[in-house]
Amino acid sequence: MRHTFFCIDGHTAGNPVRLVAGGAPLLRGASMIERRADFLARFDWIRTGLCFEPRGHDMMSGGFLYPPTRDDADCGILFIETSGCLPMCGHGTIGMVTFGLEHGLITPREPGRLRIEVPAGVIDIAYGEEGGRVQWVRIRNVPAYVAATGIAIDVPGFGPLSVDVSYGGNYYAIVEPQGAYTGLDDLGASRIVELSRTVRSLMQEAFEPVHPLDERIRGVSHVLWADVPKGEGADGRNAVFYGERAIDRSPCGTGTSARLAHLVHQGKLQVGERFVHESYIGSRFIGRVEERVDVGGVAGIIPSIEGSAIATGFNTVWIDREDRFWAGFSVV
Numbered sequence: 001m002r003h004t005f006f007c008i009d010g011h012t013a014g015n016p017v018r019l020v021a022g023g024a025p026l027l028r029g030a031s032m033i034e035r036r037a038d039f040l041a042r043f044d045w046i047r048t049g050l051c052f053e054p055r056g057h058d059m060m061s062g063g064f065l066y067p068p069t070r071d072d073a074d075c076g077i078l079f080i081e082t083s084g085c086l087p088m089c090g091h092g093t094i095g096m097v098t099f100g101l102e103h104g105l106i107t108p109r110e111p112g113r114l115r116i117e118v119p120a121g122v123i124d125i126a127y128g129e130e131g132g133r134v135q136w137v138r139i140r141n142v143p144a145y146v147a148a149t150g151i152a153i154d155v156p157g158f159g160p161l162s163v164d165v166s167y168g169g170n171y172y173a174i175v176e177p178q179g180a181y182t183g184l185d186d187l188g189a190s191r192i193v194e195l196s197r198t199v200r201s202l203m204q205e206a207f208e209p210v211h212p213l214d215e216r217i218r219g220v221s222h223v224l225w226a227d228v229p230k231g232e233g234a235d236g237r238n239a240v241f242y243g244e245r246a247i248d249r250s251p252c253g254t255g256t257s258a259r260l261a262h263l264v265h266q267g268k269l270q271v272g273e274r275f276v277h278e279s280y281i282g283s284r285f286i287g288r289v290e291e292r293v294d295v296g297g298v299a300g301i302i303p304s305i306e307g308s309a310i311a312t313g314f315n316t317v318w319i320d321r322e323d324r325f326w327a328g329f330s331v332v
Contacts, residue, residue, distance in 0.1 A: 001320075001321045002318050002319070002320045002321070002322075003023065003046075003318070003319045003320075004022070004023055004316065004317070004318055005020050005022060005023035005046075005050060005316070005317045005318075005319070006020070006021050006022030006023060006314070006315075006316050006317075007019060007020050007021060007022075007050075007062070007314070007315040007316070007317055008021050008099045008103060008311055008313075008314060008315075009311070009312050009313055009314070009315045010095055010098075010099060010309055010310050010311035010312045010313075011095065011249070011250075011309065011310065011312065012091040012092070012094045012095040012098075012250050012307055012308070012309040013091060013094075013249065013250035013251060013279060013283035013284065013285065013307050013308070013309075014249035014250055014279065014281050014283045015059065015061070015091050015248050015249040015250040015252075015279075016057075016059055016060055016061060016062070016249075017061060017062050017091065017092055017094075017095030017096060017099070017309060018050060018051075018056070018060060018061070018062030018063075018315070019062055019063065019064075019065070019095065019096045019099045019100065019105075020050065020062060020063065020064045020080075021065070021099075021103070021105055024064040024065075024066065024078075025039070025042070025043045025046065027039055027043075027066070027078075029069070030069055031069050031070075031117075031119075032066070032068075032069065032076045032077070032078065032117045032118055032119045033087070033119040033120075033214070033216060033217075035066065035069075035076070035078060035119075036078060036085050036087070036119040037216070039078060039085060040084075040085050044085070045319075045326075045327045046080070046319070047080040047081075047084075047085060048327050048328040049319040049326060049327050049328045050062070050080065050317060050319070050328075051080055051081055051082050051328065052082060052328030052329055052330050053325075053328060053329055053330065053331070054325055054328070054329075055317055055319070055328065056082070056328065058082055058243060058244070058245040058246045058330070059082070059243075059246045059247075059248075059249065060081065060082055061079070061080065061081030061082070061089065061091075061092055062079075062080055062081070062092060062095075062096070063077055063078050063079040063080050063089070063092055063096055064077070064078045064080075065077060065096065065100055065105055065106065066078060068116075068117040069117060070117055070122070072115060072122075073115045073116060073117040073122060074106065074107075074108055074109060074114045074115050074116060075100075075106055075114070075116055075117070076116065076117040076118070077092075077093060077096060077116055077117070077118050078119070079092050079118070079119070081242070081243065082242070082243035082244070082246060082330070083221060083222075083242045083243040083244075083246070084221070085119075086119075086169070086170055086221075086254075087118070087119040087120035087169060087170060087217050088118050088119065088120035088121075088123075088141070088142060088168075088169025088170060088253075088254050089169070089170075089253065089254060090139055090141065090168075090169065090252065090253010090254045090255075090256065090257065090285075090305050090307075091248070091250040091252060091253050091307070091309075092253075093116070093118070093123070093125075093137070093139055093253065094137040094139065094253065094305075094307045094308070094309050095309040097114065097116070097125055097127065097134070097137050098127075098134040098137060098308070098309040098310075098311070099309070099311050101127065101129070101134050102132065102133060102134055102311065103311075112126060112127060112128070112129075113125065113126055113127075114127070118142075118169075120142045120169050120217065121142040122142075123139055123140060123141055123142060124139075124140040125137060125138065125139055125140070126138045126140075134308075134309075135308060136306055136307070136308050137306065137307065137308065137309070138304055138305070138306040139253060139304060139305045139306075140290060140302060140304045141168065141169060141253070141254070141257045141302070141303050141304060141305060142168075142169055142257075143293050143295045143300045143301065143302055144166065144167055144168040144169075144257045144258055144260060144261035144300055144301055144302075144303050145166070145167055145261050145295045145298050145299065145300030145301070146164065146165070146166045146167075146261055146262055146265040147165040147166060147167055147171065147209040147298075148164065148165040148207055148209065149164045149165075149265075150162050150163075150164065151163045151164070151165065151203065151206050151207055153199065153202040153203065153206060154202075155195060155198055155199060155202065156198065158180050158181075158195060158198075159179050159180045160179060161175055161178065161179065161181065161199070162178060163175055163199070163203060164176075164262060165203070165207060165209050165220060166258035166259065166261050166262040166265075167209065167211065167258055167261070168253075168254040168255060168256065168257025168258030168259070168260070168261060168303065169253070169254035169257060169258075170221050170222055170254045170255075170258075171209045171218075171219060171220045171221060171222070171258075172220070172222045172223070172224045172240075172254075172255055172258040172259075173199060173200060173203045173220050173222070173223045173224065174224045174226060174258065174259065174262055175199065175223065175224070175225050175226065176226045177226070177227065177228075181225070183227050183228070184225060184227045184237065184238075184239050184280065185230075187225075189239075189247055189280070192225060192239050192241065192247060193241060193245055193246075193247060196223040196225075196241035197241075197244065199223050200220060200221075200222075200223050200241070203220045203223075204219065204220055207220070208220075211296075212295055212296025212297060212298055213295065213296045221242065222240055222241060222242050222252075222254075222255060223240070223241040224238050224239075224240050224241075224252070224255050224258065224259060225238060225239045225240075225241075226238050226259065227239075229276075229278050230278060230282065231278055231282055231284075233276060234276045234277070234278040234284060235274075235275045235276045235277070236259070236275060236276075236277055236278065237277070237278040237279070237280075238251060238252065238255060238256075238259065238277065238278070238279065238280070239279075239280040240252040240255040244330060244332050245330075245332060247280055248279065248280070249279060249280065249281050249283065250279050250283055250285065250307070251277040251278060251279040251283065251284060251285040251307075252279070252285075253285065253305045253307070256275075256277045256285050256287045256303070256305050257287070257303040257305060259275070259277065259287070260275055260287050260288075260289055260301060260303040261300060261301050261303065263275065264289055264292075264301050265299075269289055270289065271289050271290070271291055271292055271301075272288075272289065273288070273289055274286055274287060274288040274289075275287040275288070275289075284307070285305050285306060285307045286305070286306040286307070287303060287304065287305050287306075288303065288304045288306075289301050289302075289303060290302040290303065290304050
């Protein structure tokens with residue numbers, strides 16, 4: 001059986017976004033997080049087929065637009081990438097909102113604003129258009145908070161690290177410069193990927209964060225290596241690891257949200273202050289601490305992230321059961 005998926009491909013700040021505009025499966029569930037569970041139970045082959053080789057690659061991510069389950073939302077988004085079906089994805093949201101608006105797939109009730117239901121909750125969107133093109137998208141994200149600090153791990157061949165865990169839509173192990181980690185450029189991309197798999201594994205053994213408001217959101221999935229900025233006008237730099245071989249080419253939206261909460265926790269950022277976050281390749285998001293909030297009894301913040309995306313073309317993808325590699329594969 002051949003399954004056909006019509007996609008709009010593009011990128012947000014350098015990281016790929018594949019919006020599946022045709023071929024999304026009908027999902028069961030009274031919320032987007034219930035639909036996420038149904039997708040993972042019955043249709044995860046679509047994610048692996050579209051994201052992994054030979055139709056994708058280690059960095060591939062994207063998602064589907066769905067009608068919302070709530071009356072106060074304009075649409076719903078389900079995220080897919082090589083690391084799984086995420087509760088929230090910032091760069092993916094910026095890309096899919098951009099492509100959806102530019103190609104008539106999303107109709108806002110109020111021009112310049114959207115309210116979107118994602119598995120992690122509900123997010124508010126502001127955007128600017130000019131000449132039929134979306135110039136920027138700003139996400140008022142789900143609440144972010146610090147889940148743990150000072151978790152000690154010993155990385156074989158590298159040495160001891162003290163790692164914090166922060167949530168910005170996904171859980172991040174945040175590694176700041178210390179000991180053998182003197183900066184991103186001193187490590188290089190290959191070494192970051194190699195070390196990150198071990199760091200994530202050690203962190204998963206040491207600590208399992210569970211969201212105080214939804215126990216279905218749990219576990220460290222990403223590693224954020226923090227560094228000082230490289231370009232003029234930036235406030236910080238990072239390399240975010242996800243999947244098995246991926247370094248986010250963008251500054252990472254949920255990673256930036258987690259980092260904002262982390263910096264507020266450290267007393268380095270205040271409400272109303274912005275933080276220009278630089279990616280490994282030099283692209284940027286503008287983060288801002290919007291307000292302080294309570295997250296199930298834990299102090300947190302509402303972060304916002306602003307960035308831009310561009311579509312690079314249309315892509316009709318077949319997943320054919322006659323193909324030996326119909327469900328995709330990864331070479332690690």
